[in-house]
Amino acid sequence: MAYEYAIETKMLKKIYGEQVAVNNVSLHIPKGHIYGLLGRNGAGKTSIMKLLLRLISATSGEVYIFGQPVINRERRLFKRIGAIIETPGFYSNLTGTENLEIFAKLRGVTKPHAVEHALELVGLPYRDKKLFGEYSLGMKQRLGIANAIMHDPDLLILDEPINGLDPIGIAEVREFIRKLSVKEGKTILISSHILSEVSMIADDIGILDHGVLLEEETMEELKKKNxxxxxxxxxxxxxxxxxxxxxxxxxxxxxxxxxxxxxxxxxxxxxxxxxxxxxxxxxxxxxxxxxxxxxxxxxxxxxxxx
Ligand SMILES: Nc1ncnc2c1ncn2[C@@H]1O[C@H](COP(=O)(O)OP(=O)(O)OP(=O)(O)O)[C@@H](O)[C@H]1O
Ligand SMILES: [Mg+2]
Missing domain, CATH: 3.30.70 (Alpha-Beta Plaits)
Known part of the structure; x- marks a missing residue:
């Protein structure tokens, strides 16, 4: 079946108690694009990502990933996705490489050199002696991304991947996210609350406010408008x-x-x-x-x- 979008949602809604966190959001994320979900604190970015990944269930609405309706966490579909929503629970008394090797085993990543490649892509050393507990925030972020891409997913969902990074770190993350998109054709959804950062990397942008998707358009259209x-x-x-x-x-x-x-x-x-x-x-x-x-x-x- 031909499908145009890596992710599509229809009238997605999430209500926590009385709080409408996600309000009838219909996203359209084209295959192979970098899509920036932009919104202030509390706008609903993380909630949307959790809904996409079925980490929480929707109050109403539908999610389609690669053209298939997402109802459960079907393995066939979910192994094509890599995500960081909350920092994964890495062990602070192990090195980055050791941590990834454990996660690789747990997730059944069998491809040789998967850990080495993932570390290389995010610019962390392989078989380094530094323990995770001694990592800087930027290094922790990178290890999280390496963990998300280790199994070579077609779709990456990254919640605020540049949060807490310094300008050089931001530039580096931007560069390897671009590389994943351009060279490997991956679809990447990232969230941020900083427009200037999203505008430098995203092909498309969705602007979220109080759970409502106010605008969805290409970066080119948005720039032209402004x-x-x-x-x-x-x-x-x-x-x-x-x-x-x-x-x-x-x-x-x-x-x-x-x-x-x-x-x-x-x-x-x-x-x-x-x-x-x-x-x-x-x-x-x-x-x-x-x-x-x-x-x-x-x-x-x-x-x-x-
Ligand atoms: N488990 C929960 N129970 C109740 N309310 C929640 C829960 N998770 C999120 N919310 C509320 O839903 C709204 C959206 O939160 P969400 O975390 O999705 O926003 P966000 O855009 O990711 O914000 P931030 O930029 O601060 O990460 C907020 O008002 C938040 O308080
Ligand atoms: Mg969030």
């Missing part, structure tokens, strides 16, 4: 677009028609007075003309109500 632009409200968008193309030599990618009467022009340093006069001259009513330079961060704050 780049510096001039927003014009006109009586006839078709006619206005034609004028912009013919008189001002704009190409199709220089502007975007929004709704029935808005045009966004992305090209900067335009002669605004001349645009208005040409439009009016050609009998296109102009009801507003504004220059926008919102950043993505402003946008995130705005739509999450901050």
């Amino acid at each position: 780049q510096k632009c001039t927003l014009i409200e006109v009586s006839d968008v078709g006619k206005a677009a034609h004028i912009l193309e013919t008189i001002f030599s704009l190409s199709k990618s220089d502007y975007l028609i929004q709704g029935e009467n808005q045009i966004k022009i992305f090209k900067t340093k335009m002669d605004n007075a001349r645009i208005i006069s040409e439009l009016v001259h050609k009998e296109v009513g102009v009801s507003s003309f504004t220059e926008k330079d919102d950043t993505l961060e402003d946008y995130f704050k705005k739509i999450t109500g901050g």
Whole structure:
């Protein structure tokens, strides 16, 4: 069966007591993409990931992974998934390698060099003497990710993988997550509460607030929406677009028609007075003309109500 999404949810809902943690969320995570689930503390990111992995059961709604409905933790499906939701219980008196070897055995990972490869991918030494208890936070995070990818899953679900890392650590994690996606075609779902971090890595983004998925779109669309632009409200968008193309030599990618009467022009340093006069001259009513330079961060704050 052909399917487009690695993960799809339909009206997923989770209520804890009286708290609606996840409210009718319909996610669409394309195969092979990096999808960033963005939301403030308490937005419902971890709850969604737990629902996907069936670590908790949904109040209502459906989850599909690789086109199959997730009802139980079917082994056939779940061995294609690697996840870190909460830090796995590593033993502090053993080394990183020893810890992974135990987990590999427990999970039936038989591929030779699986532990070595996973450590190499996250940039931790193999057969090093340092005990897990002596690891820095960044090293602990990396070992968690190594543990999640050891069995070579097609889908990775990582809850806040860059939380607590320093800028170099963040850059490194970003790089190997990209590598897993681009070189190995894996689908990766990551959560974060920091837009700038997600925007540097994700292909798609879902913005979650108080359990509600407010927006879901490609990073490219989101960036375009928020780049510096001039927003014009006109009586006839078709006619206005034609004028912009013919008189001002704009190409199709220089502007975007929004709704029935808005045009966004992305090209900067335009002669605004001349645009208005040409439009009016050609009998296109102009009801507003504004220059926008919102950043993505402003946008995130705005739509999450901050
Ligand atoms: N086991 C639970 N019992 C009751 N309420 C819970 C439980 N787990 C989570 N919640 C509530 O559900 C909401 C969503 O929590 P969740 O942990 O999914 O958010 P989050 O986006 O992961 O937040 P953070 O960024 O702080 O990790 C919160 O209001 C939280 O208090
Ligand atoms: Mg969380």
